[in-house]
Amino acid sequence: MADTAIFDIDGTLVDTNYQHALAWYRALRRFDLTVPLWRIHRAIGMGGDQIVTHLAGEEVERRIGDALRDASGREFAPFVDEVAPFAGAHDLLVDVRRRGFRTVLASSGKEQDIEHMLDLLDARDLADAWTTSADVESTKPAPDLLEVATAKVDGTAAAMVGDATWDCIAAGRLGIPVLAVRTGGFSVDELKEAGAAMVFSSLDELRDRLDETPLAQAGPPGRSAAG
The missing domain is CATH 1.10.150 (DNA polymerase; domain 1)
Known part of the structure; x- marks a missing residue:
């Protein structure tokens, strides 16, 4: 788990x-x-x-x-x-954190861009860690970013939420299941062929179906759930 x-x-x-x-x-x-x-x-x-x-x-x-x-x-x-969060993004982070997961926001963007996105998402108190371009030499489809993300929170097993085929390929190289959302404009077939475990039309659909996914409940040694 x-x-x-x-x-x-x-x-x-x-x-x-x-x-x-x-x-x-x-x-x-x-x-x-x-x-x-x-x-x-x-x-x-x-x-x-x-x-x-x-x-x-x-x-x-x-x-x-x-x-x-x-x-x-x-x-x-x-x-x-002009950039805005997708509907349900903040609430999804809240829901997953409450289920006991160590939560990492993974990006290969620059530090200032990640800081801006954290504020847009109102996620500073919801993320246990986040990554930037400074954390790795090789980015997706290399799996390095996901290895760093897991290590930042001393995690032992991870599941990923992503939108692109490259997320699926990178995670697949580490055996990490990907819950793919179509928010990035990739088709269901593209995402499944790249290795997505499940595909959702939106973040709100993913929230509604969390109990069907590897993000239903954190396994040991997950931290205690947030209130």
Whole structure:
């Protein structure tokens, strides 16, 4: 039984996937590179260290990878004030914490972006820990971020809530079950083929069906439930 609940942030708790896709599109166009938006969207969920090679190839990564990552951050910045949590995000964190789970918000974003998302979610008192890009060298689909997330709370077994195929692939490499929500714009078939244990149309549906999932109740040595 899981004692740790890992929550992806972007696209899962906070509605940012399409803004990230557009930011990457604009960043690539700055360097006269055109990648169709649908392809970029299907790559969202990868970390910045992985996505340039995935979208534009190894030569582009070697030549201008860091510049593209910087440009993407600059293009995303104007969207920050428009970003909002998904319905049910805060309440889901409350429900899972009350069931006794150690709760980690997992992201490979920059520290300042994670701080902003924590405030949007009103989650500072609900998360036992969170991750940033500074915590790992390799991001999803590598499993490093999930290993760090579990270790931050001394967890022994985890379950994850995510929205992207890359969440499912990374978690699968560690044997972590993923409860996937369609909030990131990925289809049921895509998520299941990537390894999702269950797929939900929304966070509210996941909340309603928590008793059917690995997040029904924390197993030992989970901490005592919060009030």
